[in-house]
Amino acid sequence: MAEILDGRVLAHEIQGDVATEVARLADEGTVLTLVALQVGEDPGTRAYGRVLARASREVGIRFEAQELPEETPQAVLLRELEARNRDPEIHGVLVHRPLPSHLDPYAVSEAVAPIKDVDGLHPLNLGKLLTGQPGIIPATPLAVRDLLVHFGHAPLGKHVVVVGRSDIVGRPLAALLMQKNPESNATVTVAHSRTKSLDRHTRAADIVVVAVGRPGFLRKDMVRPGAVVVDVGINSVPDPERPGKRRLVGDVAFAEVEAVAGAVSPVPGGVGPVTVAALLRNTVEAFDLSIPGS
Ligand SMILES: NC(=O)c1ccc[n+]([C@@H]2O[C@H](COP(=O)([O-])OP(=O)(O)OC[C@H]3O[C@@H](n4cnc5c(N)ncnc54)[C@H](OP(=O)(O)O)[C@@H]3O)[C@@H](O)[C@H]2O)c1
Structure with missing residues (x-):
């Protein structure tokens, strides 16, 4: 069974650090x-x-x-x-x-x-991300990288396949993971709806990140045994156990992928809570960057 990349634990840790920083700023009057x-x-x-x-x-x-x-x-x-x-x-x-x-x-x-x-979506911040300069980085890509690093699956030297090329997830994530930086330095492939033989790409990956927006999109035969899988998807589907209610699921067919992957992030409780924590950290970062000379 795969290791579960529990984002709640990491989010709690990041929020603790943010709270300390916010309290320090409050003491200084901000x-x-x-x-x-x-x-x-x-x-x-x-x-x-x-x-x-x-x-x-x-x-x-x-x-x-x-x-x-x-x-x-x-x-x-x-x-x-x-x-x-x-x-x-x-x-x-x-x-x-x-x-x-x-x-x-x-x-x-x-x-x-x-x-x-704080969303890091202004073209100036996206340009800084692309060139590796300090700036505000979109929270979801940060959350994916933080989750990998925290659980000992640092992208350094690994082949990461990112499925999805949206402006808020896939593209900035690819830019982040390929940065010349000890926490990144991955070899990145970006796949999308026009990619041919997607499963050939995903099966070649050490790490697969899925951000497509389709429940159960990543099946077990698309994953190399032992690979790390990060599920960014958030999809609302009917809950079979509670008629008339809905529940959240990711883009990964969790039960079957869990049986072959080395590690997998759950939905809910994976990338989502870390994204929220990263956004709060970005708020502190935005303040720090606004100080002249910082
Ligand atoms: N956890 C979080 O913090 C967080 C944050 C943001 C989004 N999300 C979730 O992540 C998911 C993706 O969000 P998004 O905003 O990136 O979605 P999006 O803008 O709809 O982009 C989806 C991407 O998936 C690609 N795609 C669609 N069908 C495909 C297929 N059959 N094979 C390969 N690629 C395919 C699309 O390719 P094309 O470019 O060719 O159309 C597109 O690049 C959603 O479920 C969203 O709710 C979660």
């Missing part, structure tokens, strides 16, 4: 503040917002959530962001995704000040 804007009423986003609010409270970060109507024009959202950018009492700003289709996600990412961009 109440670290994070603002999250949601456009529309997506229930999944609301649930994530509640998780973020609770985790922020636990580490002592002041958390402000603002919900804007679904039909909010882009100009209005950009003005809201501009106001947060100018407010010296606010240190981190994020806009929940997915956004309603009339909003341009790239324009929204660019409208968040790079030093408050």
Whole structure:
């Protein structure tokens, strides 16, 4: 049976470090503040917002959530962001995704000040990630790397296959894992919906990371025995044990992959909680980077 990469343990550890840092800043007179804007009423986003609010409270970060109507024009959202950018009492700003289709996600990412961009999606931060300069790195890719390093599966020298090339997971993760850095230094293959013979690629991997958004996507015959599997997927499916209810599952066919893999991250309780902790750590990082000369 595979080792279970329990993200809750690691998240608890990271949040402990963040809480210490937040308390030190509070002693120096700074109440670290994070603002999250949601456009529309997506229930999944609301649930994530509640998780973020609770985790922020636990580490002592002041958390402000603002919900804007679904039909909010882009100009209005950009003005809201501009106001947060100018407010010296606010240190981190994020806009929940997915956004309603009339909003341009790239324009929204660019409208968040790079030093408050705790999601690391501003082109300046993404450029820094690509060139290996210090900046704010998106939380989910950080969570994947932290999980691997924490459980003794550091990517250094390994062949990692990332399935999925989205702007928030696959692409920044590939950039992070290939960095010339002792915690990265992996050889990375990125696969996507047009990849031919996907299973040939995944079976050649020491580490497979799946971020596709399809329940049970990664089957056991796609995994080399003993390989490490990280499941980024979060999918809501009907719960067979509770008629009428739903539950969260990942992109990995967990029961069968667990039988062949060397290690696998569960859903829930794997990448998700570490992502939240990494986002809070990014808020501290954003504050540190905003200090001139840091
Ligand atoms: N745990 C967390 O913190 C966290 C954070 C973010 C997202 N997620 C979850 O992670 C999953 C992925 O999210 P996302 O935002 O990256 O999704 P996304 O934007 O929909 O991207 C999905 C990626 O999967 C690829 N794909 C789709 N079908 C495929 C196939 N048959 N074979 C190979 N690749 C295929 C797509 O390829 P193309 O590019 O060719 O279309 C795309 O690159 C979702 O379940 C999401 O909820 C979790």
